[in-house]
Amino acid sequence: MKKNIKNYNLEELKEELKSIGEKTFRAEQIFKWLYCENVNSFDEMTNLSLDLRKKLEENYSLGLFKIEKKLESIDGTKKYLFNVQDDEENIIESVLMSYHHGYSICVSSQIGCKMGCTFCASTGIKFARNLESGEIIQQILEIEKDSEIKISNIVFMGIGEPLDNYDNVMNAIRIINNPKGLNIGARHISISTSGIVPKIYDLADQHIGCTLSVSLHSSNNKKRGEMMPINKVYPIEELMKACNYYIEKTNKRISFEYALAKDNNDNLKDAKELAKLLKGMLAHVNLIPINKIELGKYSKSSNENIIKFRDYLNNCGIIATVRRELGSDINAACGQLRRQNLKK
């Protein structure tokens, strides 16, 4: 099987080219074709010799996807379902969102997810495998080409737990971040985790400069454990210790995601517990009106409760905002479209 050339970061590609008897400066030329020109074939790399193009064609793939489905919301959000082309069931989702500051893409990091969060559409569908670095990047390239735009922000919040595919995600970030690659600054990249504590420490020590989002959803171990089984492995106390370490090491604010579910975690008592937990921390709370999924047991909080919850936190000095709902008419929450497609 051919190797996906987009799995190599610039340094690795130089080594790879050396190993096939080529000059290392070719790596930068190839990077330009891959990430600036977004080519569909090695043949388009016209400043490489015919001989090298042939060698690349014979030994490597460009890891192109097939667009299985594309849905567009009335608010401009686009949801893509990609077939990664190694198995017809290996389908992933990516979402393109348009903001006043530019285009943002929510990428998947795995085909399926092992975390089992009870509010998530990816739960209950078999985990297939980790995405390779090249497959993470290809989501961006396919969307840039199809929508004829340039992405300026990336969030790892699609299907999968990015910190459960740590090495491939980090390598993808190296390529995304490289000025000769996609040239997207680290502060425009956000990683969202369900709370894999040891990897939060690794991320803090690695100084990559990305934004960290932690899915909290409750500050109470019992409730959080019901929503997120990971809490039984890494309870809130351990998670907060890791978050404080991250802040101390990086001096960066953590964004805590809090999906408000009616009569579950959305009353004032919950807001009080949350305010107590985050008091004094360099943190921001992102309140998310929960998306109702098929068979899911949670439903969306009333607008009144959402506003009360936000105001309570703000009055306690904790910055909290309500996330704007994008693409609700096309089931833009992660995993929903893939779930429907697999059922078919």
Ligand code: SF4
């Ligand atoms: S919310 Fe994220 S971590 Fe939890 S099951 Fe869904 S994809 Fe996995």
